[in-house]
Amino acid sequence: MRPFRTVELSPSLVEFGGLRFATVHSTLLGGRADVTLWAPSTPKPADLPLVILLHGVYGSHWAWALKGRVHHTARRLIEAGEIPPMALAMPSDGLRGDGTAYVPLVSGNYERWIVDEVPLVAREAVPEVTEASPRFISGLSMGGFGALRLGARYPKVFRGISAHSAATSLKTLSPFLAEPLPVGQSTVEEPTALEALVRNRASLPPVRFDCGVDDFLIGHNRDLHAALDQAQVTHEYEEFPGGHSWEYWEQNVERSLRFFARILSGESSATAV
Template sequence: MSNFNSIQTSLPRFEQDGLRHVTVKSNALGQRADLSLFLPNVLERKLPLVILLHGIYSSHWGWSSCAGAHLTAARLIAEGEIPPLVLAMPSDGLWGDGSGYFSHHGKEFDRWIVDEVPAVAKEAGAPISDTSPCFIAGLSMGGFGALSLGARFGGKFQAISAHSSVTDLRELDQVVEESLLSGARREMDLEVLQTILTNREMLPPTRFDCGLDDSLLGANRELHRSLQEQGVEHVYEEFSGGHEWSYWERHLEDTLRFFAEHLS
């Protein structure tokens, strides 16, 4: 029996490169939501699950159609660099220019990602189980979501990775039409640092990176410095590049290798 009032998936005979698309009536959002899945062509049935979160203005198609995430995963699997795994690439809930991945305005965007996305993936035929290892990663606003949700729900994730992260939702207010600030009830809703420090005892292995030409470089360096000062173990890296899809396409490999290293 389904956990959802309605769920529709793409037809297998039209799917390409292991991509499956899903639309579901989300209980957490009270509306339809979308999810793209990468399903590797393997016989195993209890694979790890990697949730990839997109940034503002985008949706579930961003990681696959702008960064080829499914192709990167397939290549690394074929080359034996990572084990077979499922990618779940959800929409953020499609609120305004971006939901921020926390609960506000009567919608539980965080529960949609943490609780419902794995359930939807399983119902849509992903070869995962209730005990499959789960990882979370994201870019830009999705980096904020990955770091925040990974810290808040540390017991659900084995590792966290983030690229070019927004570290404070106030940074987004200048580039979105609908402000997220009115929906924030706590400081930790706004700041990655406060969320991590509040939940540091349950923090899974964490890495994040940023491009040297990215406008968010200073904020990422400050987060790294603050975590170092507080004695919070993490990995931080900088690479050439800016706030752009070509950067995220390249460095998704770092995320997937990091997750492979932390499979128990």
């Protein structure tokens, strides 16, 4: 039995730079949902690793590819032999309001959409992605919050977590939403990245995050880094030149891909103590 009632995939003849576009009927969202996908054109191994990339507020499934050119970065690194072949899945967040924060709401379970259904969409579009494929999660801004929170909450699903310019809590996101999310912090399990990472520290996969020194979220990222250090949660944190911009994310997303490659090779040490 197929996991989705309907699946629409862009024909291979009109692929753009190796990208494919999928629209599925999501049971968890109660309607259609979109995912942009990419896989290398070079020979792909079975159980191809899958990287899920989450977008920020105001964005959608196309943002990482068309604004961040992440598939060009992945292709360059794979063809140079600097990372192993891996597929990319870039889902919409569910498209409610300005952003869903990838949390469960009455209008849809935007958390489980990412965790449960997006990997199934990838398997529909990329035959080499299987149930046994290693999965990783990354994101920017609101998507950084989603990556940190979901990666921590589902360590059996994700083998590595990376975030860029992350919002670190639902409260941090509030100023960017025209309408507040119809939940309070008290009604969402682990509403801050810190809470999710600390509560699940015993089973955390490797974790890294970075932020630009001119980013308005730099203080929140520094606070998260300090709090994780105090809680003795092993992680990697870095700061680089730049602000809250696509220029920064396009330049630094390769750090996520290289980090995941290190995990696959068994070299990463950013695991919880």
